[in-house]
Amino acid sequence: MRIELEKRPDVSRLFSILSPFIALLLTLVCGAVMFMMLGKNPVAALYGFFVEPLMEVWSLHELAVKAAPLILIAVGLSVCYRSNNWNIGAEGQFIMGAIAGSILPVMFHEWNSPFVLPLMMLFGMLGGALFAGIPAFLKAHLNTNEILTSLMLVYVAQLFLDWLVRGPWRNPGGLNFPETRTFEASAILPEMIASGRTHWGFGFAILAAILIWFMMRYTLKGFEITVLGQSERAGRFAGFSSRKMIWFSMLLSGALAGLAGISEVSGAMQQLRPVISPGYGFTAIIVAFLGRLNPLGIVVAGLVLALTYLGGEAVQVSLEISDKVTRVFQGLLLFFVLSCDTLIHYRIRLVASKLAGSATAAATTDGAR
Amino acid sequence: MGIFEAILLTVITAATPVVIAALGELVTERSGVLNLGVEGMMVMGAACAFVATQVTGSPYIGILAGIASGALFSLLFGFLTLSLVANQVATGLAMTILGLGVSGMIGEAYVGQPGIKLPQIVFPLLADIPVLGRLLFQQDLIFYLSIALVVGVQWFLFRSRAGLKLRSVGDSHSSAHALGINVIRTRYLAVMFGGACAGLAGAQLSLVYTPQWVENMTAGRGWIALALVVFASWRPWRLVAGGYLFGAVSISQLHAQAFGIGIPSQFLSALPYLATIAVLILISHNRRTTLINTPAALGKPFVPDR
Numbered sequence: 089m090r091i092e093l094e095k096r097p098d099v100s101r102l103f104s105i106l107s108p109f110i111a112l113l114l115t116l117v118c119g120a121v122m123f124m125m126l127g128k129n130p131v132a133a134l135y136g137f138f139v140e141p142l143m144e145v146w147s148l149h150e151l152a153v154k155a156a157p158l159i160l161i162a163v164g165l166s167v168c169y170r171s172n173n174w175n176i177g178a179e180g181q182f183i184m185g186a187i188a189g190s191i192l193p194v195m196f197h198e199w200n201s202p203f204v205l206p207l208m209m210l211f212g213m214l215g216g217a218l219f220a221g222i223p224a225f226l227k228a229h230l231n232t233n234e235i236l237t238s239l240m241l242v243y244v245a246q247l248f249l250d251w252l253v254r255g256p257w258r259n260p261g262g263l264n265f266p267e268t269r270t271f272e273a274s275a276i277l278p279e280m281i282a283s284g285r286t287h288w289g290f291g292f293a294i295l296a297a298i299l300i301w302f303m304m305r306y307t308l309k310g311f312e313i314t315v316l317g318q319s320e321r322a323g324r325f326a327g328f329s330s331r332k333m334i335w336f337s338m339l340l341s342g343a344l345a346g347l348a349g350i351s352e353v354s355g356a357m358q359q360l361r362p363v364i365s366p367g368y369g370f371t372a373i374i375v376a377f378l379g380r381l382n383p384l385g386i387v388v389a390g391l392v393l394a395l396t397y398l399g400g401e402a403v404q405v406s407l408e409i410s411d412k413v414t415r416v417f418q419g420l421l422l423f424f425v426l427s428c429d430t431l432i433h434y435r436i437r438l439v440a441s442k443l444a445g446s447a448t449a450a451a452t453t454d455g456a457r
Numbered sequence: 458m459g460i461f462e463a464i465l466l467t468v469i470t471a472a473t474p475v476v477i478a479a480l481g482e483l484v485t486e487r488s489g490v491l492n493l494g495v496e497g498m499m500v501m502g503a504a505c506a507f508v509a510t511q512v513t514g515s516p517y518i519g520i521l522a523g524i525a526s527g528a529l530f531s532l533l534f535g536f537l538t539l540s541l542v543a544n545q546v547a548t549g550l551a552m553t554i555l556g557l558g559v560s561g562m563i564g565e566a567y568v569g570q571p572g573i574k575l576p577q578i579v580f581p582l583l584a585d586i587p588v589l590g591r592l593l594f595q596q597d598l599i600f601y602l603s604i605a606l607v608v609g610v611q612w613f614l615f616r617s618r619a620g621l622k623l624r625s626v627g628d629s630h631s632s633a634h635a636l637g638i639n640v641i642r643t644r645y646l647a648v649m650f651g652g653a654c655a656g657l658a659g660a661q662l663s664l665v666y667t668p669q670w671v672e673n674m675t676a677g678r679g680w681i682a683l684a685l686v687v688f689a690s691w692r693p694w695r696l697v698a699g700g701y702l703f704g705a706v707s708i709s710q711l712h713a714q715a716f717g718i719g720i721p722s723q724f725l726s727a728l729p730y731l732a733t734i735a736v737l738i739l740i741s742h743n744r745r746t747t748l749i750n751t752p753a754a755l756g757k758p759f760v761p762d763r
Contacts, residue, residue: 419554
């Protein structure tokens, strides 16, 4: 038996909407099997993983805190991926944004002023954008593959942060722990809602999603992004420059990842540590695809992926399941999202192999039509 | 053993896994498929090889487990990108994320356990040659395999009929299809060869380089292997040169750290990654040569018409 694809004359609207949900369902089924193999009750484990974290106010706040960076980064990545620029180094841009944004609260901590926070956010965006500017420059002017350079720079950013918090930026009054001084009150991103920890980073994420959605749908820039992504040649005829698009998409996604970085540090951690992200920059790639590269879809997808972090922590405590299942769930989800996307453009048919006789093959063909 | 010999030996050990993984990816890319999941397949190989060795007590069974796990895992990539024509870049990233997660679960119970190092195979007489004997004829099985792989891949790609077919699939799948070559099957085999090599490279890490299991122990070597393929312009011999160059850079920074020269260790640790970027720039800034060397159908999906 083999699989045959038949191109649909048009994109299937039904499957465009359904495919992320089918992918989620398949991931849950796979997850249930995995939990059974680990010797746990699959219903209880799935309930603990995906439902229980949604039952309490404080954990809903945690969900928003974790979703904020994922959405911010993924919205930027969606612009990159739509224009066929494969920035996969958002993790590094997140870190450099966090570092640049922390210059004021760490080095000039005596300065308390209402200007501090806005400046920190601005620095964060600049830091992320400049760091994304390296692969952008290399791709636009030196023809270097952006996938590899942006990824290599993640390791460089991680090492740079490690050096800062163990070396020049280490808290002088901090018993030699590798961390910076705690931020002053004026440098802490305030909470959005009185009932819990959700900080303004979540607000930035929603705002960014709406703005980018508007840009993609109603502006010439959005059209330019789509055209250049689908056919660089067609874009050139329309007078669009793919070189400028490399710069635009990479700087935009870098700035959003940098904003995510400084928001996370200022809103949730209030200091820099050697590790400030549980892989948000990589998980955001999954968020972008699960949201079908649509900013509004990405908001929902960001909440789903944030849930996998919370669920992983929850079942680790309650059922003694390794927190590694989070990564496995995330990986599975991306696999299923990508395979379900095939349904949008193709009809899939299982064709019996030649040995099995032509009668069955004919039957399947007729059935599909 | 002199210091010079010792350093060269560590360079070889550091270069071997990257060379093996890159050779596999080179064959995959020559067939027109870009598998960015090398890091994921490599780390799976490392975990499976280590666990199999601990369970059976034989590192040779560990090697087999590493190869098998890499090849099986790559089938998943093949199914998505070849049978379902999913986006190759995104699927490769999914391989890396899933590989890191699954390998973490497989190896979790074995963290911190002392491993069994792959024994050396000494060639009598040849091993007595000064310097060279120690470097080339007193090594472990995976090193010998890596040499055999380089020669084998070079011969296969440029001297065998099957290799010619594989290259034609990578340069123009439509023409190859019209000539009656089974494009999808060729690509499946090339992807699995790449997976098996990545698995073997992972096994080298957990059985030779540092005989233990540490989560995420590949530390970007899979990505460096990908860069190496570009650096080598898809040619096996250049790939070996680049691989040993990388080994030399990563070992010299370790020695510099050990000697305690005045540069912070983090900056030295960043050197292999920065060197990779520098080399990529050097090799790709000339658009024309890049265009000539790259397999023309690389990364492009193929749907056979009926």
